[in-house]
Amino acid sequence: MPHDSRLPRLDALRAVWMVWMAAFHFAFNLAHFRLIEANFYVDPLWTTQRTLILSGFLFWAGLSQALAHEAGQSAPRFWRRWAQVAGAAALVSLGSALMFPNSWISFGVLHAFALMLPLLRWGLGRWPTGCLVALAALAWVLPGWVQHPVFDTRWTNWVGLVTHKPITEDFVPLLPWLAPLLLGWVAARQPGLRRWLAGPVPGAGRAWAGLGRWPLTFYLLHQPVLIAGLMAWMALAR
Numbered sequence: 001m002p003h004d005s006r007l008p009r010l011d012a013l014r015a016v017w018m019v020w021m022a023a024f025h026f027a028f029n030l031a032h033f034r035l036i037e038a039n040f041y042v043d044p045l046w047t048t049q050r051t052l053i054l055s056g057f058l059f060w061a062g063l064s065q066a067l068a069h070e071a072g073q074s075a076p077r078f079w080r081r082w083a084q085v086a087g088a089a090a091l092v093s094l095g096s097a098l099m100f101p102n103s104w105i106s107f108g109v110l111h112a113f114a115l116m117l118p119l120l121r122w123g124l125g126r127w128p129t130g131c132l133v134a135l136a137a138l139a140w141v142l143p144g145w146v147q148h149p150v151f152d153t154r155w156t157n158w159v160g161l162v163t164h165k166p167i168t169e170d171f172v173p174l175l176p177w178l179a180p181l182l183l184g185w186v187a188a189r190q191p192g193l194r195r196w197l198a199g200p201v202p203g204a205g206r207a208w209a210g211l212g213r214w215p216l217t218f219y220l221l222h223q224p225v226l227i228a229g230l231m232a233w234m235a236l237a238r
Helices: 008-032 044-070 075-099 109-122 129-145 174-187 191-197 205-211 215-237
Strands: none
Touching: 008 044, 008 191, 008 205, 008 215, 044 109, 044 174, 075 109, 075 215, 109 174, 129 174
16 A cells, blocks of 8 residues: 555554464464463464454455555556565575474465465456455355365465365465455445544554554564564573
8 A cells, every 4th residue: 555545543453463463473482482381273262363363464454455456556566565575475484494394384374465465456356346255255165165185285285275284383375364355355345444444543553553554574573583582581591
């Protein structure tokens, strides 16, 4: 979205999800270093939070992309931003391979953005609202109906029709996660929501709005900062 057309309330809402994500990852780090007992892979307390956090980020991304497109975002500007996301996805894969060599991230949230945003901008975003809602519903339920071993490799699991979840620290396949992105694009077509997002952010909310303008930077930096701080504290506490 062009800088002069930003919606502070949207940025503030995105910031809430960013801080929630950081708190979630901090708890994950505590479990990884065995400072707390928690199973982030099966315990509903944590798996439900992951679903909500990820759904929110994808929803805001779809909404933001729709608003940016309507505001006249040029193709070169879109592809510059896409290149940043794709490059960041490659860095995540590299960094996770160093820290988790047996469960590195080959298709996480940034990889999903790199795949789905062009698909939305240059194809699906032109569909009527009813069709997008129906497609979102189908995308959400289809992985529960259709699975095949051909989708179980690292080269094909990005589709999402896997017979079992791959061993990886983050997995955000096209299905079902296209659904909240599509719903965000649909939400941008609702005049009432758009008017509300255009309203002012009072008081301390302006700081949240400022933070929400930097989701990619925050995403890339928060875990290295959290892990480094936790390791430093552990070293000093010995």
